[in-house]
Amino acid sequence: MVYETEHHEIQHCFPAINSSCIKGKHSRHESNIMYMFFSLLSVWTVFLNLLVIISISHFKKLHTPTNLIILSLAVADLLVGLVMPIDAINLIEMCWYFGDTFCGVYSIFFAMLLTASLSNLVLIAVDRYVAVCHPLQYPQKITMTKTIISICLSWVFSSTYSTAFVIDNGYFDISRKTNMCYGECSVMMGFAWSITDLILCFIFPCVLVISLYLRIFYVVHQQVKVINTLMKGGKCVKEGSVRRKTESKAALTLGIIVTVYLLCWIPYYICSISGASSTTINVLLWVLHMNSGLNPMVYALFYPWFKKTVKLILTLKIFQPASSLVNIFSEHQL
Numbered sequence: 001m002v003y004e005t006e007h008h009e010i011q012h013c014f015p016a017i018n019s020s021c022i023k024g025k026h027s028r029h030e031s032n033i034m035y036m037f038f039s040l041l042s043v044w045t046v047f048l049n050l051l052v053i054i055s056i057s058h059f060k061k062l063h064t065p066t067n068l069i070i071l072s073l074a075v076a077d078l079l080v081g082l083v084m085p086i087d088a089i090n091l092i093e094m095c096w097y098f099g100d101t102f103c104g105v106y107s108i109f110f111a112m113l114l115t116a117s118l119s120n121l122v123l124i125a126v127d128r129y130v131a132v133c134h135p136l137q138y139p140q141k142i143t144m145t146k147t148i149i150s151i152c153l154s155w156v157f158s159s160t161y162s163t164a165f166v167i168d169n170g171y172f173d174i175s176r177k178t179n180m181c182y183g184e185c186s187v188m189m190g191f192a193w194s195i196t197d198l199i200l201c202f203i204f205p206c207v208l209v210i211s212l213y214l215r216i217f218y219v220v221h222q223q224v225k226v227i228n229t230l231m232k233g234g235k236c237v238k239e240g241s242v243r244r245k246t247e248s249k250a251a252l253t254l255g256i257i258v259t260v261y262l263l264c265w266i267p268y269y270i271c272s273i274s275g276a277s278s279t280t281i282n283v284l285l286w287v288l289h290m291n292s293g294l295n296p297m298v299y300a301l302f303y304p305w306f307k308k309t310v311k312l313i314l315t316l317k318i319f320q321p322a323s324s325l326v327n328i329f330s331e332h333q334l
Helices: 028-058 065-093 100-133 144-168 174-179 191-232 239-273 278-302 304-314
Strands: none
Touching: 028 065, 028 278, 028 304, 065 100, 065 144, 065 239, 065 278, 100 144, 100 191, 100 239, 144 191, 191 239, 239 278, 278 304
């Protein structure tokens, strides 16, 4: 696509450079609407995920292995929100104005966020699988220390893999620029990396997550059926049964987040490796971006504690003495 003025003149990203890319074709009105939409989406994503991060970090009652993984996912989503404006400029103008070096760094950073989000979803699935299917072993198998180590390893793997992916695909190789116009930021994937990426970042995590959640949903269905039968029969439901029902509800809530992410991720990944049009890939990429702003809304809908912590944060009550010790699971607030 090309950008034409009222005199039907083609504009380039860098008019003074002969090898410059051609700018995108958008009217000023269209560009303004798109910039406004992406700006609001960025602010929305950063703000909501910041609330999640503050909530879990500040309130001691939320310091659980499951919430630590949610915190890690919120950090990745917040970072996605921060880089949205850069992606928006590149999408609307169809020009990369930030230089070759920053393009390489940005490519590594964005690939790391995608990989980290996916690895966090795998950790969530494993955590919920153990909590629901092996509740008696959960306290020993899933501890705070083990969870922190797992999260750190997932981020280290994501950053290492993304760096190797971008560098080994020749981004910083000068010869690759002969096939690109000036003002373009993209990474050309080789065949070996296509297969590796397909297995490590698509087939394996997706199959693992889907398999774990199919097992979780089956066990949840059986547990809820037993508990409901006991309650209808007028029998006393023990604390352990109530706890299993709570764990099941948490698994279903997080299952919604995982399912929505996979529904966004799978079409994007399939189209990116199958050579779909750039327009289709860009649309699906922004669907992934919007997913980062949807996760906190799921917490707000299904987690009463999130509504309470947001109220405490927005009313600045978290600055009161001992506010981190408040029992947000009770009706009594500060």
